[in-house]
Amino acid sequence: MIVAIDGPAASGKGTLARRIAADYALPHLDTGLLYRAVGAARLAAGGDLGDVSAAVAVARTLDLAKFTEEALKAGPVGEAASRVAAIPEVRSALLKLQQDFARQPGGAVLDGRDIGTVIAPDAEVKIFVTATPEARAERRLRELLDRGETVTFDDVLADIRRRDERDAGRGAAPLKQAPDAVVLDNTLLDKDQSWLVAVAIVERRRAETGT
Numbered sequence: 001m002i003v004a005i006d007g008p009a010a011s012g013k014g015t016l017a018r019r020i021a022a023d024y025a026l027p028h029l030d031t032g033l034l035y036r037a038v039g040a041a042r043l044a045a046g047g048d049l050g051d052v053s054a055a056v057a058v059a060r061t062l063d064l065a066k067f068t069e070e071a072l073k074a075g076p077v078g079e080a081a082s083r084v085a086a087i088p089e090v091r092s093a094l095l096k097l098q099q100d101f102a103r104q105p106g107g108a109v110l111d112g113r114d115i116g117t118v119i120a121p122d123a124e125v126k127i128f129v130t131a132t133p134e135a136r137a138e139r140r141l142r143e144l145l146d147r148g149e150t151v152t153f154d155d156v157l158a159d160i161r162r163r164d165e166r167d168a169g170r171g172a173a174p175l176k177q178a179p180d181a182v183v184l185d186n187t188l189l190d191k192d193q194s195w196l197v198a199v200a201i202v203e204r205r206r207a208e209t210g211t
């Protein structure tokens, strides 16, 4: 069974994907980490984030093990990831790795922006997780403050709006709901409630598809 979980920044899709993967004993890939790693490497090199050939070279030889999750989740890396993710050649360089992960025997859970539309259009389960920008900014703010970063709600909200606009507006694999995805709006739900709704969606699809 392939479970595709897409949605905008800080929608809670990562938490949900990890939990579903654990429940169904499936391997999980947070595909945002791939783009974050490319963005982090380009930031560390001090180069121009719009430099296509430099970003593609990083994507082609990417080794996620060289990055800590801590470093990849830092505030500025999200913005850098969204810049390099808009480069079609960077997306192509990361395509096979994601498709191979999705198609492994037994299935997998992947979360990102284009899993249900591009990476695994044949996924048995597609969930589009979303919430209002304000609710997402509130959650991301708490995460960043817990990590010791100095940020304000307004900064986080502006970052989220900018990333939403870039991710949804780009030509290559834009953030959008697959026509056959089920929308899970968790603006008014806590993590446990969100998870219960997601499990119900998975179970319904398992019954429908016989997986």
Ligand code: C5P
Residues within 6 Å of the ligand: 009, 010, 031, 032, 033, 035, 036, 078, 081, 082, 083, 085, 086, 111, 112, 113, 114, 115, 163, 167
């Ligand atoms: O999900 P996360 O916020 O970690 O993703 C960071 C950035 O990586 C996103 O803003 C988006 O631009 C990009 N991304 C993408 N496609 C994916 C996953 C992430 O374009 N499948």
